[in-house]
Amino acid sequence: MPGPAVILKELHRLRRFIKDLETKIEQAPRQLAIQQKRLANQEEAAKAAHEHITQLALGMREKEVSIKATQAQIKKYEKQLAESGNKKEYDTLKAEIAQELVHIAKHEDAILAAMAESEEKTSKLPEVEKTTQKARTDFAQFEKDLEERLQRFAADKTRAMEEMQATEATLAEDVRTQYTRLIAAKGMDTLSGVQGKICSACYTEITSQMLSELKREMTMLCKNCGRMLYLE
Numbered sequence: 299m300p301g302p303a304v305i306l307k308e309l310h311r312l313r314r315f316i317k318d319l320e321t322k323i324e325q326a327p328r329q330l331a332i333q334q335k336r337l338a339n340q341e342e343a344a345k346a347a348h349e350h351i352t353q354l355a356l357g358m359r360e361k362e363v364s365i366k367a368t369q370a371q372i373k374k375y376e377k378q379l380a381e382s383g384n385k386k387e388y389d390t391l392k393a394e395i396a397q398e399l400v401h402i403a404k405h406e407d408a409i410l411a412a413m414a415e416s417e418e419k420t421s422k423l424p425e426v427e428k429t430t431q432k433a434r435t436d437f438a439q440f441e442k443d444l445e446e447r448l449q450r451f452a453a454d455k456t457r458a459m460e461e462m463q464a465t466e467a468t469l470a471e472d473v474r475t476q477y478t479r480l481i482a483a484k485g486m487d488t489l490s491g492v493q494g495k496i497c498s499a500c501y502t503e504i505t506s507q508m509l510s511e512l513k514r515e516m517t518m519l520c521k522n523c524g525r526m527l528y529l530e
């Protein structure tokens with residue numbers, strides 16, 4: 299039958315293993331949320347890219363309508379101009395027409411710029427669509443992998459818990475009583491290995507007498523951190 303050191307070392311290993319699994323299980327929802335957010339951002343970017351092209355088209359249409367209205371207005375001025383016999387009125391109409399022509403030219407420039415931009419953005423849509431599709435499959439894969447990992451973690455945890463209980467049962471009764479009391483009070487801070495003469499939890503040196511007692515398989519608490527010691 300192994301002495302307490304071997305058993306305590308194994309219990310320490312199992313407790314750390316279980317704690318590590320619990321941490322991984324706890325982190326899973328946050329990891330999933332990060333990936334979800336990443337996908338949502340990409341979907342949003344794709345939607346915005348389409349929306350932008352739609353807005354450009356709408357803007358062009360509005361400007362075309364405005365140009366037509368301005369052209370109609372110019373025709374009206376030209377008619378008045380032909381009928382005008384008054385120098386001052388003639389000059390005013392000429393100025394109005396010139397102003398309307400500037401207005402049309404400005405709109406035409408804007409339409410050309412929007413057309414170029416629209417063509418450029420449209421040419422990039424397949425790439426955006428591809429990236430979005432990839433983000434969707436990546437997320438689905440991540441979700442599937444995470445689900446599998448979580449199942450494995452849960453199974454590992456159950457197995458480790460059973461193993462831990464079975465191992466705890468092999469402790470001599472007096473040691474087990476002390477160990478159980480410490481677990482209740484200190485949880486993960488119950489055990490510590492001694493390497494050389496150093497408590498590996500708090501890095502305090504133990505006395506030579508403690509060391510020789512540990513070597514004789516007596517149980518001992520660290521005088522500094524109160525953990526139950528075992529020789530590594």
Ligand SMILES: [Zn+2]
Nearest residue numbers: 497500520523
């Ligand atoms: Zn210590």
